[in-house]
Every structure is written in structure tokens, then in C-alpha cells.
Amino acid sequence: MATHAGTPMPYLTHSIFYSLQGEGAWSGRPAVFVRFAGCNLWSGREQDRAAALCRFCDTDFVSTKDGRGGRFADPQQLVARIVSLWPDANVPPYVIFTGGEPALQLDAELITACHRRGFQVAVETNGTRSLPQGLDWVCVSPKPGTELMIDRGDELKLVYPVPGLHPQAYAGLAFRHFYLQPLDEGGEGGTHIAAALEYCLRHPQWSLSLQLHKWIGIE
Ligand SMILES: C[S@@+](CC[C@H](N)C(=O)[O-])C[C@H]1O[C@@H](n2cnc3c(N)ncnc32)[C@H](O)[C@@H]1O
Ligand SMILES: Nc1nc2[nH]cc(C(=O)O)c2c(=O)[nH]1
Numbered sequence: 001m002a003t004h005a006g007t008p009m010p011y012l013t014h015s016i017f018y019s020l021q022g023e024g025a026w027s028g029r030p031a032v033f034v035r036f037a038g039c040n041l042w043s044g045r046e047q048d049r050a051a052a053l054c055r056f057c058d059t060d061f062v063s064t065k066d067g068r069g070g071r072f073a074d075p076q077q078l079v080a081r082i083v084s085l086w087p088d089a090n091v092p093p094y095v096i097f098t099g100g101e102p103a104l105q106l107d108a109e110l111i112t113a114c115h116r117r118g119f120q121v122a123v124e125t126n127g128t129r130s131l132p133q134g135l136d137w138v139c140v141s142p143k144p145g146t147e148l149m150i151d152r153g154d155e156l157k158l159v160y161p162v163p164g165l166h167p168q169a170y171a172g173l174a175f176r177h178f179y180l181q182p183l184d185e186g187g188e189g190g191t192h193i194a195a196a197l198e199y200c201l202r203h204p205q206w207s208l209s210l211q212l213h214k215w216i217g218i219e
């Protein structure tokens, strides 16, 4: 795991929970989510949102809600929590690392520890930081005004419409799936869905990702 002057760095998580993947190509698939605390594009505080590099975030990754997250001293402790949430040992387990920005904390040791327990390992990242080796599914969601360090992967998922984020700028990258996810933002939901739908219909390289979890009221 990551170390600081030889001392292991703990993992800081906002929450760990079991739900359905609500977005993209695996939408509907049961998964354990690990939401890491912290992001390099926003502090997570509302008073900083207007000046942040990423301003439309729909997620609380700061508070540690009712003991569902917190600090884990090493990969084994964190994986033990992940395993405890998977309900059926006969079905290959699936874990999604998200946040906040998971690339700030996820490392090869944690991925290896998940693999040893039989997990397939996915990540949701803003693509501005390098990723450790060994991931089974990489979803990149670029943000305006940032430099994309991860320009290949399994899934590129663009929030739409967002000024400065143009699908054609990403259409030539080496991803297997391309998704537009309507921007969920106070009251404009229908307009954004219509705009994303129209873009997908005109440009069939792109598919629509509708954040299923929000429609059915799960996390
Ligand atoms: C909360 S982010 C965490 C992972 C990583 N930091 C990232 O941005 O990809 C998870 C996903 O939600 C998307 N997202 C965030 N805010 C959104 C919003 N208001 N509407 C639609 N999608 C949003 C992000 O683009 C990303 O694909
Ligand atoms: N159900 C559900 N699916 C998701 N897929 C990506 C999410 C995220 O916040 O990264 C997310 C989330 O927050 N909830």
C-alpha cells in the first residue's frame, strides 16, 4: 500500500455500501461500492463549489455517515469490510471503487487483496491521475478544463451538457464504450435528458446512461 516515510497510509472512506451499479455498461449489476473520501477537483464543501475545477458534483464524499465508512489501516481491513457486504459466496463478487476521486488512494496492494478474495474490481475516475495496475474495469469521466491522463479504458462516461465538455473531443479515444450521462442539476433534469438523448440518436457511437439508482431511489 502507499507509504509515507515508510509508514503505511490508511485508506479514508466516506462510505462502503452494497447497491446496484446505476450507470453505464454494467447498469443494474449488484456491486459493493467503496466511496473514498476526498477529490482533487473539489474540496466537497458547498462554499468552495463555485470556484472548484469540478462544479456539478452530485456526491457527498466528505462526511463519514453513521459509521459506514471511516479509516482502514491496511488493505486486509478494508477488504474484510467489502467481503462482509457480499451476500452470496457462490456468485463472483464485484467491487466498484469511487469517491471522491479513487485514484488518490487506490493502489495495487488493495486491488490484489480484492482479487485474492475473488472480486472483479472496477473504478470510476475523473482520469486526471494515474491508476494502479490490475483493474478489471476502468470508467473515465473527464471534467472540463482538466488534462486527461487516462485516455484509454473500458468506458468513457461524459456528463452532458456541460460547457467545455464536447463529446467529439473524446470520440477518438481508445475506449470500448461511450456514454453520455445527463447532467443532474436543480430542475433542469428533463432538458438535459432530452439534449443527451438527441445527441446519442444523432451520434450512435454514444449510448445514454440514466443513473438508474436515482430513478428507483437507491444509493
Ligand atoms: C461522483 S463521481 C466519483 C468518481 C470520479 N471522481 C469521477 O468524477 O468520475 C461518479 C460519477 O458521477 C458523475 N457525476 C457527478 N456529478 C454528476 C451530476 N450532477 N450529474 C450526472 N453525473 C454526475 C461523474 O462524472 C462520475 O461519472
Ligand atoms: N448506484 C450507484 N451507482 C453508481 N455508479 C457510479 C456511482 C458513483 O457515484 O461513482 C454510483 C452511485 O453513487 N450509485
Ligand code: SF4
Pocket (backbone or CB within 6 Å): 039, 040, 041, 042, 054, 055, 056, 057, 058, 059, 061, 099, 100, 101, 126, 143
Ligand atoms: S471529480 Fe468526481 S468526485 Fe470530484 S468533484 Fe467531480 S464528480 Fe465529484
Ligand SMILES: [Mg+2]
Pocket (backbone or CB within 6 Å): 058, 059
Ligand atoms: Mg454517484
